[in-house]
Amino acid sequence: MYVSKPHIGTFKLVTMIEKMRAKILELGGEIRFSTRVDDIHMDNDQITGLTLSNGEEIKTRYVVLAVGHSARDTFEMLHERGVYMEAKPFSVGFRVEHKQSVIDEARFGPNAGNPILGAADYKLVHHCKNGRTVYSFCMCPGGTVVAATSEEGRVVTNGMSQYSRAERNANSAIVVGISPEHDYPGDPLAGIRFQRELESNAYVLGGENYDAPAQKIGDFLKGNDPSALGDVEPSFTPGIKLTDLSKALPDFAIEAIREAIPAFDKKIKGFAGADGLLTGVETRTSSPVCIKRGKDYQSVNLKGFLPAGEGAGYAGGILSAGIDGIKVAEALALAMVEDLAEA
Structure with a gap:
């Protein structure tokens, strides 16, 4: 029980916000x-x-x-x-999806599926040979990958879980830390321009219809052309387009993520499984x-x-x-x- 993190879930959060708004109005606030x-x-x-x-x-x-x-x-x-x-520094990368049962078995062993335990989560980090750090972020047990773009002609991914955490897949961001000194020098708004460039590229890779570019982990790690989906069914709406994700991020980020995923597999058995799915791009980890x-x-x-x-x-x-x-x-x-x- 001590590892269980407080979790509201999107639907319950909506109700909470409505009650907060009512309290603000009651106290004389205006909206x-x-x-x-x-x-x-x-x-x-x-x-x-x-x-x-x-x-x-x-x-x-x-x-x-x-x-x-x-x-x-x-x-x-x-x-x-x-x-x-x-x-300021922030991070960029992909959303990774696995079947929730794979994560449960890796974390809980023979107790996987016990309703008392619920859906398992994880927190991972790897320091790469090229000096970059790759880590999991915003891990969503039994959740979905969601569209989070705020501008036309760009694609951004995020993740969420309902209170039940009962969806078929686990997902999290797998992101690489970047800094203004090394990766986007310039004025204070240079990070925004960097994000927009990646998001516009993702829009093109996804087919220019707001589908997200995606690739199976096995193909991504080996540098193979995209192949048909395996047993991980994508949760992203409106949809995905299988493509070469090595074109979605700078070379240093691709190199780092390709090194990190097999390292994560040593901690979470099955993490580097060929049928796992990467969906791009995640660029809004924190403010630029x-x-x-x-x-x-x-x-x-x-x-x-x-x-x-x-x-x-x-x-x-x-x-x-x-x-x-x-x-x-x-x-x-x-x-x-x-x-x-x-x-």
Whole structure:
């Protein structure tokens, strides 16, 4: 029981968010649906308000930026307005799918399938000869590979599990760490351009209809032409196109993943099985930018502006983003109290 990780599941998460929204409204909060922040206003390095896409202007001396890591239009707007940010490391790779029974047997042995244990998960890491690190990320027991693109003409994959974790396949991201210094030098938005290049390429490899490019593990490891699917049925919707995935990522990433998968097989028997399926590409492991803030949690060059959570570069998942949100809320309350005291 101690290895069991708290898991809500997508359907239950929807209900939780609805209840959170109701509580915010009950406490006097307001919500703007389908409304983008188009601009920020400032005066002498102090934020003074926002302009929304519906034309509404909101005057305020405090703004918490809690966007996700795919809010590229917002990052670009903030960069143009001079808010200080830096490019940061993230990872790119593929989603890998195995039959859940294979993972259960490797992890639980003769106890595989016991309803008390449920679906098995894993966490893997391998340090490669070329200096790269490959690791599993966002492992989804009994889950599905899902489409996660946010822009036209691009393909991005992600993964999810329902609360039951009862789907036929296990999936996780198998990703390679990259850094702005070595892989995408340039201005703070260089990581976004790097992601877009890979996602546009995946769109082409998938047939330019939002199917995802995919390849069996056996073919990928041997560098063979794509062959027919084996016993792992892909879960990605709308569909996949079997192709040569070595064309989907930079050479250093392909080399690293080809070395890592057999190494993972030594820990999870069957991981390198020929019928396992790789689906590309996974590019949104974390934010490609960090909007720098000081000890007061405010932007280093824009007072009253508080970057928070994963999109701003201060979290790596749901739990850490939530904790960061608590810290930012406390910092905001303290700043407002100090302002009142001065007034």
